[in-house]
Amino acid sequence: MSKKALYLLGIAITIILGTFLYLKFCCNCCEETPKTNKEVPVVISETNFVPFILNGSGIEYRTNDNLKFIKNSYAIILPVSDSVSLGIENLKTFLISNPKQKVTITGYATSDETNTTTFENLGLARANDVKNYFVLKGLAASQFDTKGEITDKWKMDSDTLLGPAEYKFEALDTNSATDEWSILKAKINGDPLILYFNTNKSSESLNAEEKQKVADLVKYTKNIKDAAVLVVGHTDNVGNSDANIVLGQKRAEFSKNYLSKNGIDSARIETQSKGQDEPIADNTTSEGKASNRRTVITIK
Known part of the structure; x- marks a missing residue:
């Protein structure tokens, strides 16, 4: 057998041997990695605000900002945001146009807060401070009543309570003469x-x-x-x-x-x-x- 024939035979044997070894040891490399249906957990972010809401017959206002109070304190944190101030101005216009309308302000405090005021509870003290702030802005004191309630918890940002007050619109005595x-x-x-x-x-x-x-x-x-x-x-x-x-x-x-x-x-x-x-x-x-x-x- 000539040298040329031997050379070609060696090349053929090398190709055959290489193909055999590849199929034997590297076949798994060709297999598609199976897909797994791994569930991605859904993260629900809790909104950290209490909206300022004025909702009565003839007025509807809402903003995600609100009046705020430091824990254990009855006083509103100043300054008040522009969006809340706008709501108060809307309330002022509404009450001037509707002198027979009253609003009950209910203030809230948590059961673990300390009441250092002369009011029955800290919630009532906060309601009174909200009323006084409204009066300072030109609203009529006679159109507001105040209440206070104690609750187990309230939404907070660090040591600040977010909007611990609600506003209920009540009609005045409709039987009174409009003379x-x-x-x-x-x-x-x-x-x-x-x-x-x-x-x-x-x-x-x-x-x-x-x-x-x-x-x-x-x-x-x-x-x-x-x-x-x-x-x-x-x-x-x-x-x-x-x-x-x-x-x-x-x-x-x-x-x-x-x-x-x-x-x-x-x-x-x-x-x-x-x-x-x-x-x-x-x-x-x-x-x-x-x-x-x-x-x-x-x-x-």
């Missing part, structure tokens, strides 16, 4: 006469708007025989609580005397004092304290 006098009463109570005082002092210097409010009170009481006027005195937080109750009463009595001199029978004027317990502004600033030194005058 001139009920309209005047709604006007008086919707935008009450408020007299402000310097520290430990009082003043009877009224502007034109305040004088018109006094005139409205006189007109109402002269035409409604059973009408009674309520004067509530308030103070800032300078001094102790008992002394401020006395001071608030003095301011209420001063306002009563002023109204009596201007045409309202003193026997039809009731006075009360809340002292420092119902601030409408921040007592850590001079402007806030000045806003809190006041008497509020309404028709009972």
